Amino acid sequence: xxxxxxxxxxxxxxxxxxxxxxxxxxxxxxxxxxxxxxxxxxxxxxxxxxxxxxxxxxxxxxxxxxxxxxxxxxxxxxxxxxxxxxxxxxxxxxxxxxxxxxxx
Amino acid sequence: xxxxxxxxxxxxxxxxxxxxxxxxxxxxxxxxxxxxxxxxxxxxxxxxxxxxxxxxxxxxxxxxxxxxxxxxxxxxxxxxxxxxxxxxxxxxxxxxxxxxxxxxxxxxxxxxxxxxxxxxxxxxxxxxxxxxxxxxxxxxxxxxxxxxxxxxxxxxxxxxxxxxxxxxxx
Numbered sequence: 001x002x003x004x005x006x007x008x009x010x011x012x013x014x015x016x017x018x019x020x021x022x023x024x025x026x027x028x029x030x031x032x033x034x035x036x037x038x039x040x041x042x043x044x045x046x047x048x049x050x051x052x053x054x055x056x057x058x059x060x061x062x063x064x065x066x067x068x069x070x071x072x073x074x075x076x077x078x079x080x081x082x083x084x085x086x087x088x089x090x091x092x093x094x095x096x097x098x099x100x101x102x103x104x
Numbered sequence: 105x106x107x108x109x110x111x112x113x114x115x116x117x118x119x120x121x122x123x124x125x126x127x128x129x130x131x132x133x134x135x136x137x138x139x140x141x142x143x144x145x146x147x148x149x150x151x152x153x154x155x156x157x158x159x160x161x162x163x164x165x166x167x168x169x170x171x172x173x174x175x176x177x178x179x180x181x182x183x184x185x186x187x188x189x190x191x192x193x194x195x196x197x198x199x200x201x202x203x204x205x206x207x208x209x210x211x212x213x214x215x216x217x218x219x220x221x222x223x224x225x226x227x228x229x230x231x232x233x234x235x236x237x238x239x240x241x242x243x244x245x246x247x248x249x250x251x252x253x254x255x256x257x258x259x260x261x262x263x264x265x266x267x268x269x270x271x272x273x274x
Contacts, residue, residue, distance in 0.1 A: 003114045005221060006214050008155070011118050013210030015148075017203040018125040024199035025192040028134060030179050034141050037172060038125055041148045044160070052155040055222035060233045064242055066160050067234065070167050071249045075256035077172045081179040082260035088183040095186075097193045 008049035015042035029084045029094040033077065040073045113154050121147030134188050138176050145169045156226030159234055 015038060022035025044066045051062025088094050124147060127140035145168040152161035180188075192199075227233075238246050 001111055003111050003154070005219055007114065007118075008151070009214035010211045011122070011151070013207050013214065014122055015125055015144075016210065017207035018122070018129060020206055021199050021203035022129060024202065025196045027191045027193045028187065028189070030134060030176055031137065031190055033176060033179075034128055034137065037141070037168070037176075038128070038144065041145065041164075041168070044164075045148055045151060048152055048155050048157045048160055052157070052226065053219070053221055055220040058237075059222075059224075060227065060230055060237065063157055063160050063230055063234050064237045066157075067163065067238070068242075068245060068249055070163055071253060074167055074171060075253050077175050078260045079256050079263075081175050082263040084179050085182055085264045088186060093186060094183055 005049055005053040008053075009046060012042045012046040012049070015039075015045065027095050027097055029087070029096055030081075032096060033080055033084070036080075037073065037077065040069060044069055110154055113150070117147050117150040117154065120144075121151065132190050134180055134190050135177075137190050138173060138180065141176070142169050142173045145173065157230060159231040 019035045019038030019040075019042060022038060023032050024035075026032050026035060047062045047066050047069070051059050084094050087099065091099060093099070121144050124140045124144035128137045128144065131137050131140060145164060149161045149164040149169065152158075152164060180186075
């Protein structure tokens with residue numbers, strides 16, 4: 001028995017869909033952000049798995065891409081949590097279904 | 105990857121990662137959810153090591169298990185009157201269906217496609233090659249990412265700055 005590319009891809013898709021469910025269904029804004037971070041992790045895992053297994057002249061380019069994804073994810077987390085703080089200051093809540101300013 | 109240690113490590117780490125991710129969904133306390141999220145990040149870092157990606161694994165521990173989870177914890181403790189629960193909205197069932205659909209589609213594509221598998225061994229070391237690629241082939245994206253991090257940091261500071269004149273200004 002061995003571990004192949006497909007194992008990592010299926011693991012990545014499971015992680016991605018758990019993150020997708022969190023991002024879509026959680027009531028707390030922080031829960032939504034946790035789902036987004038899980039999705040980033042699933043995609044990074046897929047990148048590194050392809051980098052390890054698939055034929056390519058520069059196999060480590062996948063790792064470079066993961067470094068960029070991590071950079072953007074860190075910037076995203078900082079900005080999103082600042083927005084959450086701001087929202088809490090204005091509305092006194094970070095429940096996404098109570099933030100309905102645009103609903104008439 | 106045929107050797108028994110790698111196979112056992114993969115299955116154990118996969119179980120930890122997916123189990124912790126399901127824990128994030130299931131627990132009813134937001135702080136506990138963050139702890140499960142950190143466990144999931146560490147599991148993914150272990151999976152990177154089974155893929156002989158040492159630099160990415162260390163980055164994962166530093167950035168995700170260290171920095172991002174602390175940011176998330178800060179967001180929770182700085183909203184003291186917010187709800188600490190981890191409930192779902194009314195979108196629970198559609199989100200569940202969509203997530204299952206995405207998982208099955210991606211899994212089917214992963215199994216059905218015949219990937220161009222190479223038979224090379226794992227990488228000897230990755231950090232020096234990644235460093236050279238970042239400063240040679242990818243130097244422009246690298247600079248843009250640096251500027252974007254600076255802008256994000258300044259933006260976050262300006263957004264959460266208290267309104268009105270500060271005490272020093274008065």
